[in-house]
Each structure stands twice: as structure tokens, then as C-alpha cells.
Amino acid sequence: MAASTLPAPAIRCRELCDLPPAESADFILYIMSAFRRTGWNFALQQAVYLAQDLNKPLLVVELLSCSMPFSSNRLHRFTLDGMADNARRLKNRGARYYPYVERQKGQAAKLLGRLAQKACVIVSDDFPNYYAPGEQALNIQPRVSTIAVDSNGLMPLNAIPQAYPSAYAFRRFLQKHLPVHLVSPPHPDPLKDAALPMLPDRLFRDLSEEFPPSFDLIGDRSDSALSSLPIDHSIPPAPCTGGTTSARLRLTRFLDHRLEMYAQYRNHPDLDVTSGLSPYLHFGHISSHEIFFRLSEAQQWSPDRLSPEIRGRREGWWGLSPAAEAFLDQLVTWRELGYAFAFLREDAARYESLPDWVRQTLESHEQDPRPWLYPLEDFEQARTHDPLWNAAQRQLVREGIIHNYLRMLWGKKILEWSAGPRQALSIMLELNDRYALDGRNPNSLSGIFWCLGRFDRPWPQRPIYGRVRSMSSDNTARKVSVEKFLSRFANRGAKK
Structure with missing residues (x-):
């Protein structure tokens, strides 16, 4: 056959x-x-x-x-x-x-x-x-x-020769080697018209008797459905629904109503023009290939619009609108940079994987006085002196997400308010992987390690941070709109 x-x-x-x-x-x-x-x-x-x-x-x-x-x-x-x-x-x-x-x-x-x-x-x-x-x-x-x-992504992991040190270096590699892989995407529906023999009922019945399939559980969205499972019941489901159907609805809403504002307003929590697709990508409910195809279709893109001249720049290579290029830089460059690092480095989640200059500068400032020090429990319960940081943590606990720009501030301040970089890393991983829908993922892992200096460059010396980039809530509130966000996640007696 x-x-x-x-x-x-x-x-x-x-x-x-x-x-x-x-x-x-x-x-x-x-x-x-x-x-x-x-x-x-x-x-x-x-x-x-x-x-x-x-x-x-x-x-x-x-x-x-x-x-x-x-x-x-x-x-x-x-x-x-x-x-x-x-x-x-x-x-x-x-x-x-x-x-x-x-x-x-x-x-x-x-x-x-x-x-x-x-x-x-x-x-x-x-x-x-x-x-x-x-x-x-x-x-x-x-x-x-x-x-x-x-x-996992548009670029096959086995085609990536090394763990790149920066988005710029990885972007240069992608712009040279990705085009050949864009012409062979996965089939949108590989079972369409597939003529396959059916599994005999006898075999399925024998398996089902020993290991009953969970059709009853997957169709039950009641609070009691999960109660018999040996998992953590203290963290309630997120307000959003998982699955490919929900992912595609979010993608349609993003392309139709948010994409055109993405380049200008993606960092503003009050406006929230982000796609919201990160959890669905993590759980595999939607593919970056499908997102890329839908975006390309909406913008009437074809590979002949790729620029042969631009190497390493964030804009101009795809031949798309500035908003679409900004989105693809997140979806392809930054996401697949993290996947490649996790694929090629078995120590990707360990402190020792940070570049030498990062570890040297953080450790040289480890004894710097900290104006505030918080244990894991205070971070988890959003009990810090900083209203914006607390609001970001409450969003994580309540909804399973943090707005991407605030996630950077969230990690930077954990570094500043912890006894040292190793403790800060441990706290970030614990909170992100326990509460975030897109936790336990190479992409969110690289976001956490970016807060400690991975994929970044040295900056002027500062206390505690050394030459690692710093962020402050005051500067963040001046740069982007957060008033509605602060009101939405104010502590009004809600749990955590």
C-alpha cells in the first residue's frame, strides 16, 4: 500500500x-x-x-x-x-x-x-x-x-549547531538558514483522507480492562473531577480554557483586533494587545507553524518577500508589517532561542549555565546591602513593599500568567530582594513553574534566566546587579500604562 x-x-x-x-x-x-x-x-x-x-x-x-x-x-x-x-x-x-x-x-x-x-x-x-x-x-x-x-518550532532543533549567546546571534543564524525549512511545514490535518485499518475492538477492549481510558474524566469540568488525583489541589484552575479550539479562537482575535497595535503597545499591561498564546504553545495545543501560516495568510506573505540583505536586525527581514515582524521576533527568534538552549545544554535550568561574566559580576555583588529581603513565602503571597510587583504576582497566582513586560520586572526585583542570585533563581523557578500555565517550558525558562543576564549584554555597574541590566517599578510605571492593571490586581482581601 x-x-x-x-x-x-x-x-x-x-x-x-x-x-x-x-x-x-x-x-x-x-x-x-x-x-x-x-x-x-x-x-x-x-x-x-x-x-x-x-x-x-x-x-x-x-x-x-x-x-x-x-x-x-x-x-x-x-x-x-x-x-x-x-x-x-x-x-x-x-x-x-x-x-x-x-x-x-x-x-x-x-x-x-x-x-x-x-x-x-x-x-x-x-x-x-x-x-x-x-x-x-x-x-x-x-x-x-x-x-x-x-x-517544536519553525527551525528543526537538530539543525541548530550551538546554543547561541544572544537573540542577535541566533537571529543572524535564522535569517541565513530558516528559509529552506519554511517550505516544508507539517500537514495541517495528517489524518485527512488517510486510509488506515482500524484497531480491532478486541485489542482496545483488552487494554481498556487493564488500564481504563479516561474518557469520563476528560469530559468532566466539575470541581470534583480532579479531587481523586494525587496532585496539588491548593492551586485552582485558571480562568481560561485549554485546547486547540480555544487556542485558535485566541489567534483569530489577535490577528483581527490586536496585531496592528502589537509593535507599539505590546509592553503596556493596561492595553494588553498580546496574543495570549504562550500557554497553548507550551501545552502543544497550537503549533508555531499554524500561527505563522495564519499570520502569513492574513498579510498575503510569500517567501519571495524575505530580504537577502538584512542580517540580525529585528525588523525588515520578513518583509511584513512592523507589527507582524515584532510578533514573529517573539514567536520565532526568542522562543526558539530558548528551545535550542534547552535542547543543547543539559544544564539549561542550572545557575552554572549563566555566562561567566554574569556569574562573576553577580557574585562580586552578593554581599551588597539589600534594602529589602523577602523569603519565598512573602514573594508567593505578594507581601512586598512594591504595589506593582505585588500586582504582577497576584496575576500569576490568580490567572496563571504575567504580562510579559511585567514578568521581566518581576524577575529583576526577585534578584534584587533575595540574599543572592542562586536563591533568586530558585524562587523564580518555584513560583513560575508552580503557578504559570507556561511554566516548565524552555521559553519561560529563558525569560527567567534573562532576568539574571542570559542572552543580554553587560550594562553599567550598579549595586546588587553588578553589570546585569536592572529594572525598577517607578521607571516601568513611567514607560508603560499600569494604572488599570494595578487596580485590577490590588489586594482587596482575595486569597493571595
Whole structure:
């Protein structure tokens, strides 16, 4: 049988277990763990291609583990929203969808071990997980052909030769090497018109008896649905809904109503013209390829508008409007700079990964007097002397996000009000990864480390910061509009 769906580009595929397909086995197994979407997904595309090529059923298993750090009602609910979306989108589509929410630590690994025994080939998501570098598919070690596929960004991670020290240096690399990869995006709907044999009910029933799929849980948005799971119940769900449907609605609203103001007003919390897509990108509910395609379509862009002359500059290379260029610099340059760093550096989340000049200057000022010192609990509860910082922290705790410009101020002040840079880093990671919907992600990780000097240049000497860039709430309030933001997140007796 000839496959009609093209395979993922070879540069995006890594062999984790280099064995020939077990052609006598029962199905192709796709373990959906990072790219939680049914379209614009190279990993799913590769799985569909293999299923067609080998004439085997495709089983899509989407896992939600309770073993990951900071598992909570907030993060689980957002993920479950996406799983409910995927269940609807994969119904009667030629692939069998198997959502599995772990109710006891270790269950997901047992399920995957069982599935690996029956799989011809395993396809998994190749995501730079800085909590456990190199770990794929919950660290199962199957004796079957296993391929990890990169669908993280526009630039394949395996095509990036080094961890670049700055956005400027990475931008120069992208402008030279990205165009060839723009012409081979993932399929918007790899299951469309795919003629796949169905997984026999007998096999699905046998699996379901031992490891019941979680269709009941993913469709239940009540407060009690999560109560039986061994996760942190003290952090409530965020007010937004997860999933591809919600992500696409946000993207449409951004392109139709906010993009034209983005370049001028993106740093103003009161106006909030940002896309709001960061959590959806983190959970894999939407792809940067789809965002890029929709933006290109709206601006009637084609690759012949790329400039051959501009190298490293933020504007002018794409041949788009200033607002679109500013947005793409965040989506492509800054986001993929962080992904590349996490992919290429196993120490990406450690203090020692900071440049030498940063560590030297911060450590030389470690004994500088601090006008204020706060423990983690005071930061978490927004109990500082600074109303703007407190408002940013309350937004994080209540909504699971911080406006991007205020997130920089938030991190800079934690550095200033902590006993030293290592303690500041620990506090930032704890608060961001516990509360932020886009925490535990290479992009938010690089934002935190930027507050400590990564990807930046030396600045004039200042107390505490040394030659690392400083920020102040007073200057921030003079530069951008924050009055409505301060009022919205004032402490009016609400929890935290």
C-alpha cells in the first residue's frame, strides 16, 4: 500500500531504538505527550505515514502523568481541556484515541510498557524537557523501533549547531538558514483522507480492562473531577480554557483586533494587545507553524518577500508589517532561542549555565546591602513593599500568567530582594513553574534566566546587579500604562 501522507523531514526524527519495524505486531503507537494536537504536528504526521506504509492501525495514546513536578488542578485542568478537544477531533478519523490520566504514580509507565509489546513502531514527541534531559515517553525502554519527532518550532532543533549567546546571534543564524525549512511545514490535518485499518475492538477492549481510558474524566469540568488525583489541589484552575479550539479562537482575535497595535503597545499591561498564546504553545495545543501560516495568510506573505540583505536586525527581514515582524521576533527568534538552549545544554535550568561574566559580576555583588529581603513565602503571597510587583504576582497566582513586560520586572526585583542570585533563581523557578500555565517550558525558562543576564549584554555597574541590566517599578510605571492593571490586581482581601 502506497502512503499518501508524507513523512516528517528526516532532520526532525531521532532514532531512540534503531530496530526495524516489528511487522507482525498489532499497531503503530503514537505517544502524544508534548504536541497535544491533531494538526500541524510532525510527530502525528510521521505516525500516520508509518501506519499507511505498513498498513497497520494507528493508536494515539495521550498521557497525563501525576508524576511531573508541580502537577496541580491548574495544570491538569488545562491539559484535560485539550484532551477533550482531541477526543472530539479524532472521533471516527481512522486513528484510535486513548486518553490516559494517571491516577497513581507509575501507572502510565506500566501502560506504555504493555503497549510497547504490541507496537510495530513507537513514535514519541521530541521535546527539550529540562527537568529530565533526554527522557522520552516517561523513560520506557522498549525493544522496538522508536522514533522521537521534533515539532517544536519553525527551525528543526537538530539543525541548530550551538546554543547561541544572544537573540542577535541566533537571529543572524535564522535569517541565513530558516528559509529552506519554511517550505516544508507539517500537514495541517495528517489524518485527512488517510486510509488506515482500524484497531480491532478486541485489542482496545483488552487494554481498556487493564488500564481504563479516561474518557469520563476528560469530559468532566466539575470541581470534583480532579479531587481523586494525587496532585496539588491548593492551586485552582485558571480562568481560561485549554485546547486547540480555544487556542485558535485566541489567534483569530489577535490577528483581527490586536496585531496592528502589537509593535507599539505590546509592553503596556493596561492595553494588553498580546496574543495570549504562550500557554497553548507550551501545552502543544497550537503549533508555531499554524500561527505563522495564519499570520502569513492574513498579510498575503510569500517567501519571495524575505530580504537577502538584512542580517540580525529585528525588523525588515520578513518583509511584513512592523507589527507582524515584532510578533514573529517573539514567536520565532526568542522562543526558539530558548528551545535550542534547552535542547543543547543539559544544564539549561542550572545557575552554572549563566555566562561567566554574569556569574562573576553577580557574585562580586552578593554581599551588597539589600534594602529589602523577602523569603519565598512573602514573594508567593505578594507581601512586598512594591504595589506593582505585588500586582504582577497576584496575576500569576490568580490567572496563571504575567504580562510579559511585567514578568521581566518581576524577575529583576526577585534578584534584587533575595540574599543572592542562586536563591533568586530558585524562587523564580518555584513560583513560575508552580503557578504559570507556561511554566516548565524552555521559553519561560529563558525569560527567567534573562532576568539574571542570559542572552543580554553587560550594562553599567550598579549595586546588587553588578553589570546585569536592572529594572525598577517607578521607571516601568513611567514607560508603560499600569494604572488599570494595578487596580485590577490590588489586594482587596482575595486569597493571595
